[in-house]
Amino acid sequence: MNKVQKRTTFVWLLMLVATAISFFTSHDHQIGADIAYISICALSYFKCRMVIIEFMEVNHAPLGWKLFFEAWMIAVIGEIILFRFSI
Amino acid sequence: MTAAVKDDDSNRRGAAAMAAKGTLPGDDGLWFFIAAEICLFGLLFGAFLNERSGSPDIFRDAQRLMVPAFAFVNTTYLITSSWLVALGVQFARGNRTAAARRSVTWAMILGLFFVATKITEYWYEIGMGANPGTNPFFMFYFVVTGIHLAHVLGGLGLLTFVRTKLKDSVAPDKRSLWIESGATFWHMVDLLWLIILALFYLLP
Numbered sequence: 145m146n147k148v149q150k151r152t153t154f155v156w157l158l159m160l161v162a163t164a165i166s167f168f169t170s171h172d173h174q175i176g177a178d179i180a181y182i183s184i185c186a187l188s189y190f191k192c193r194m195v196i197i198e199f200m201e202v203n204h205a206p207l208g209w210k211l212f213f214e215a216w217m218i219a220v221i222g223e224i225i226l227f228r229f230s231i
Numbered sequence: 232m233t234a235a236v237k238d239d240d241s242n243r244r245g246a247a248a249m250a251a252k253g254t255l256p257g258d259d260g261l262w263f264f265i266a267a268e269i270c271l272f273g274l275l276f277g278a279f280l281n282e283r284s285g286s287p288d289i290f291r292d293a294q295r296l297m298v299p300a301f302a303f304v305n306t307t308y309l310i311t312s313s314w315l316v317a318l319g320v321q322f323a324r325g326n327r328t329a330a331a332r333r334s335v336t337w338a339m340i341l342g343l344f345f346v347a348t349k350i351t352e353y354w355y356e357i358g359m360g361a362n363p364g365t366n367p368f369f370m371f372y373f374v375v376t377g378i379h380l381a382h383v384l385g386g387l388g389l390l391t392f393v394r395t396k397l398k399d400s401v402a403p404d405k406r407s408l409w410i411e412s413g414a415t416f417w418h419m420v421d422l423l424w425l426i427i428l429a430l431f432y433l434l435p
Contacts, residue, residue: 149321156314163306167299170433177435188429191310192422199317199418205255212266220273220426224434227280 155198162187189221257412265419272423279371293368301352302432305345312341313421316414323410332397342387349380372431386417
């Protein structure tokens with residue numbers, strides 16, 4: 145494996161760990177619902193960012209595309225948080 | 232022997248060249264399609280959240296009927312499949328055509344596992360009495376995951392086509408362009424699933 149392939153593999157492993165933590169957080173009743181909610185949102189944001197930046201290679205994209213994907217992630221995760229805490 | 236597995240840097244669509252040029256992988260038109268698709272899903276997610284805020288008890292009780300094991304297994308399949316396709320792109324750029332084809336084949340097998348698991352899950356849920364008419368949660372669940380499943384099937388079709396282009400008789404730049412395009416669509420399917428997972432299975 146070259147450096148890029150090792151990096152991609154590391155990202156894949158991180159995403160698997162983040163997924164496992166998400167499931168654990170979701171079903172651990174010791175953690176408060178609000179903390180669990182925010183943690184899952186943060187982990188989802190992290191995983192989505194990894195897919196966009198590393199797998200889809202948006203890190204090499206023109207600025208307009210980078211801004212579009214950042215805005216999409218913030219909008220989606222933002223709406224998930226806002227609907228929970230503003231109502 | 233070592234030479235056979237070493238990347239060949241002659242491909243003009245190599246990662247370093249892409250980074251230097253500041254460009255997107257794959258077909259440019261596909262990126263506009265993907266942008267439209269993820270915005271559409273963003274609206275669906277917003278509609279789900281809006282409906283949930285109106286009747287949180289119905290949504291909470293319905294979500295408790297979901298089996299997390301199905302979602303965990305399927306997430307693992309899709310993330311791993313995305314990783315394999317990403318590796319396939321890098322192999323293709325290094326002109327390692329056989330390795331790229333193998334990566335895509337394994338990615339497709341995991342994609343098929345996702346489809347089989349999702350169908351099993353639907354069968355289980357319908358057996359438990361859940362259907363799109365049961366309540367708003369299940370209406371959104373079947374519609375959103377159904378549209379996503381259609382995208383998985385579309386992605387599998389695209390990867391099947393891409394696989395036929397991964398041979399030495401196809402020009403290296405064309406091979407890379409095809410696999411980059413297929414991979415970009417496949418990663419979008421993974422991306423959308425990560426939000427679906429949070430909304431329907433994980434968020435308390």
